[in-house]
Amino acid sequence: MTTSPIAIKLDARSKELRRLVLRGIAGGRRGHIGSSFSLVEILRVLYDDVLRYDPKNPSWPERDRCILSKGHGCLALYAVLADKGFFPAAELDKFCKRDGILGGHPERHKVPGVEASTGSLGHGMPIGIGMALNARIDKANYRVFVVGSDGESQEGSVWEGALAAAKHNLAELTVLIDYNKQQSYGLVSEVLGLEPILEKWRSFGFAADEVNGHDVAALRDLLQQIPLDPAKPTAIICHTVKGKGIKRCEQDLSWHHKTKVSDEELVVLREGLEEY
């Protein structure tokens, strides 16, 4: 990585997607702000440059499946799906509201474009493995992408799934880890460390690489090379910054999840994003 994740400047599109995230936060007055902001470029590149899909036909059989396994980062996914036309952006104004379809964690039967209901961690990858095995049985050409988190990688089921994906040489599967190095209580390295994370994935039988998770060009370049090995599942460690795009959030762990977001805090968030 030539530029550090913290030093990356945001272009107009990255800022616009973050404005949509803030629209959701304003709608629900709550949300996993930091966890969503670290994800934006990963999802942006997937949906802009990598995935095959049709927003007008979300269940198109040949689409690539993309599961947000770190379901708490759903505001970033909602922003991208709204931007792509899966549903009107006005839904963001009803985030977590009783008459809304967008909850604090994404649900497949409510949100067009959401492949799996996630929120409890460690489910997305093995669900994705099932979908990828189905592609193999049916000789279908779709690929499966699972976006997980570092905190999530503390769940045992992630590593059970990793064993299975490697056993099946599941090159149809790509796992992206949003490695923002923070979790709710504090630094991942202090709560339950994952290093050496790249070597772990490799030792579990994945072709693994790492990338600056906010560098759109670098993400695009790496994702265009998948599968990194035609006989192995791929893992991509995306080095990111929790709260990327608002300095105040980047520097303060308490922005992991906020409830009762006030008018004043919304102003601070919006100004912080525009100043970035």
Next chain:
Amino acid sequence: MRQTCLNMVYELAKQDPRVVFVGSDLGIGTLKQFKAEMPERFFMEGVSEQSIVSMCAGLALEGKIVYFNTIATFITRRCFEQVAIDCCLHNVPVRLIGSGGGLVYAPLGPTHLATEDIAIFRALPNMTIVAPADANEMRRLMLATVNHPGPIYIRLGKGGDLIVTPDDQQFAIGKTFRFRPGTDAVIFSTGITTRVALDAAASVIGRQVGVVHVPTIKPLDGTAILEYVGHAPVVVTIEEGTVSGGLGSAIAELLLEAGVTPRFRRLGIPDVFPDQYGSQASLLERYEITSTHLSDTIRRLWANS
């Protein structure tokens, strides 16, 4: 019963390309023929039940009908969240086949005794729970599982269980079966305890004890159960599982909410972890899940009414 169940998965898979089998770490040679003939739909995925249940849900979300077999406790206890969210919230056709329902694994101790499986799965929306009485009913049940929507928990008995269901049984998921008429008392049973119930009813001389077999515990066949209870003064339930939340609880809830209040008892495992080894039969004896205790219970209830 397990053999019949797995053989049926093989038969169903031959006829329907949507059928997939998944095991954890089952005995050597399990479904050998299935594996040989349809290797792309046979999976043995190791001691990793949590990710296996999610994987099954992933396959089912894509249109497969997935039969997953492992020991009942590993499905119900260890994977509860995967079952709840990945199978039930998504409401997908995953068939969870639990080996050793109830007290089957008596010699192996409480880590392997599926005593509360029915109770905890009853709390899951979209879940269907079935406990057939014998291998013949298992065969009929398995045919009905193919196109049933949503997840199903199939509770297996020990194997070699006495055949008690009639050959002309018109099996349907969600349906109860009166195997013996009688209105002086009615016994509701499920799984292998239906044999116990039939023995108990036959041993009562002079009064008519009905036996209703409830192979589907969820969804409960409420209308038929209330009809079979009618004005019977005594109702007793019997099951090879905890009395907290199982079949007996389900029927008690149904009766009370319908304003039907016969003299009522639930027979089953009390609120304890079984504290002996031995055999399934000896544990059934220890917790008085026997025809003698059942008929005595009915007589006592008559005497006190």
